[in-house]
Amino acid sequence: MTTIEANLQQVQERIARSCQLAGRDAKDVTLLAVSKTFDADAVRQAQAAGQRVFGENYVQEGVEKIQLLRLDDPAIPVEWHCIGPLQSNKSRLVAEHFDWVQSVDRLKIAQRLSEQRPDGLPHLQVCIQVNVDGGANKSGVVPGDLLALAQSVSRLPNIRLRGLMSVPEPVAGFEAQRAVFLQVKALFDDLNARGFALDTLSLGMSDDLDAAVAAGSTMVRVGRAIFGSRPARNAGV
């Protein structure tokens, strides 16, 4: 068994345990493998172990990997999520190559993604990134602006709003982590109470996925616990 395969199994077990503690079904939590900074071969190993959902932060790097891996076997239904900060000048590449974008935090970028989504591809699946704990410089829409953005995004023709994503500042301790995630869960529940049909709450990474599952996450985004540590210059990015 490769290290990546063993790590994947461990993460799946962690998710299952967290679900059990929370009285949830493990099938309701999707594991997204964050392959940023790792090469196509690492992704191939994860695919060989059955992993089908992958996330990339850097658009150029992600698109190169997507194109390369689709040459392997186009029949394998691999799903690619863009989870990094979005610049307008990269939106076309994202719209053309990714299946999901989790980091939408302003209307302008959502409009571009919708306009640039090629005919013949399924709708681009989108999450709005929310910033519940950071300063003004942090990515993500602030809670007070979320409803208006969600309303505008959900009217765009070629994208489909699926849920919310958040990357809270790292905090120590399960309860403190869970408390921040619960703020995002409350925003998610509020939108659904207003008639949105959101099914994706993307919360939790290698260090805090247990607290995220306890708070109701339906998708954990895990990099280091699957692929190992990243080069220092990318730490925390």
Ligand SMILES: *Cc1c(COP(=O)(O)O)cnc(C)c1O
């Ligand atoms: C890098 C990254 C992850 C994965 O983080 P790990 O700590 O490696 O699990 C998840 N989400 C986003 C947005 C990231 O940038």
